[in-house]
Amino acid sequence: MVGYSLNNILKKPTKVNTNNKLVFFRKKLLNIPSKTNFLYSPSFFCYNNINNQYIINNNMTKDIKSEIRKAYLLNKYVIITPGRAKRPRDVKEETIIKRSSECPFCPENINDENITDQIKINGKWRVLSIKNIFPAVTLDNDKAYGTQEVIIENRDHSKEMSDLNERQIKNVLKMYAKRTKEISKNEKIDYVLCFKNQGSKAGASIIHAHSQIFASHILPPDVHEELGLATSYKIEKHSCPYCDIIKKEMNSPRKIWENKFACAIAPYASEYHYEAWIFTKRHIDNITNCNEQELDSLAAALKKILVKLKKLDLSFNFYMHQVISDKNQHFYIKIQPRDSVCAGVELGSGLVINSVPPEVASEYYRE
Template identity: 60%
Template sequence: MNNKPSEIRKSPIFNKYVIITPGRALRPHDLKEYTQNQPNPDCPFCVQNVNKKNIVDKIKTKNDTITSIKNAFPAVSLDNQKAYGVQEVIIESENHQVELADLPLKQIESLLDMYAQRTRVIAKNKKIDYILCFKNQGSKAGASLSHAHSQVFATKIVPEDLREEMILAQRHKIKHNTCAYCDIVKMEMKSSRKIYADKYVVAFAPYASQFHFEAWIVTKRHTDSIIDLTQNEKKSVAKILKHLALKMKELNLSFNYFLHNVISDKQQHFYIKIQPRDGVWAGVELGSGLVINSVSPEAAAKYYRTK
């Protein structure tokens, strides 16, 4: 039994509070048996069902193809001045029965190339200021289709939470003359929350994690966008992203990940935020904004470090 007391933690830089309650360790009966994605002849992302007119980009890999298509049910579009933006679906593989954890490293690296490619193209539109590349995997994470895919969402509106993050990062810059994210990297490199580090990236479970098994992947070099990543950096990101996906697959966790890009913000630092979705936010979280996390980031990092 874990008798560690609860602890209120605040992000070292941002205005986010979390209550870590490590009394509930992950137990075998908490886990569900993993079920393999089954074939579906009607899947709209399988190659035989994709409308060629909707294809906007392709990257061919050794034995596969990554395809970006127009979203069939967009919340925003270039034709709608009241909800202006771009929404695309990136089909990560032609194989219906694989997921992110199953993809070869080179395929995941090419997926990052596709994110960069679409971000570069969409950013040329002067009306667009915010581009989000994201993935929903599993029903708890909001995925409505099982075929491996992610999405690109772009609009002229920068979300308020992200604006606040930008303001706080700018204040940190003025006060310390350093990048907030670079300082987070330095702090987490020395902590028990570090999951992985090499010459190019570091992965860690953040000090004030809002989600069970939350992890961030951050470049060591200060670079503001996926567009600017070198191939070596993409290889490192792909390597740890695959490892994290495999470890989440072991626990059968649904998850989201996000890559933000604010065109007008030249102070941002590239990172991927991975947020597993095994819990449900209830009264405390929804009513107060305080998040209760029953898996400490130290325990999450220890799990992720295992082979």
């Protein structure tokens, strides 16, 4: 097997043969004639009306060979194994139980001294930023220097981000931008990570919808490597690698959504089931430089993807790396569902096995 780089991410999907099999395509039962060739596509999806879930038809995927794919820039490899695919969830996600009366993020339980910022509408906060009271890094510790905050996304204890409308999600993004701008005034801080954990498998411990910000003077090794490779690419090709990725993926089966200002894709070497990336089409380096139309578009893309993940009952993480000193980076959001756990191959070799090809994931998001 060979890994495929940015230069050949548009490699055509594999063709396979069938032998008088019945398959579901776009929720309709089709009789596929013997020896019919067709592209690997959502024809492999069966739709379970009882559980309201898409199920991969293993009879249709068993003849498809695995493929090793290389990440766009990083020296990471993923083995796409559609023949091992299973339905998105065999067991319903464990619920994180937390009563509203005990929730530290409900309005009545907020300590005003911990508030760092807020977005108000009609005299009440709608998005709130507070200090993380259990930080791993602090501004008074030279051995672990940095700061952490929690972004409370809405006042309602029971609403997830996917339940918010696009305007409300946009306000959360605006808070990310406000806090990134404020935190980066500290010249010692060069790395600002905005991220969200939702669901027990993603590391969430409180059900009330919230995100977090982690900021430090330390640049994570993977981020450092990615920036270095992006710089090398730019020197060689005289263009931004992510701008080139956007151009190519907008004409590929991995495109999820686009408008004039932003787009979403299932990355070629997806590490996670139903992984999605959201880009601004304009080359900007971090969220503080997004204009109103771009924030509207990012909110629309997030809403679309998170609603679909909720239907699959998947935990997920999303995050955005921001290196303040690097003006050449291209801003994007990574959404990584947490449906599987690392086992022997992943832990022992560092290779990742993904049984939901990005071409299948993107079709699910588009429907």
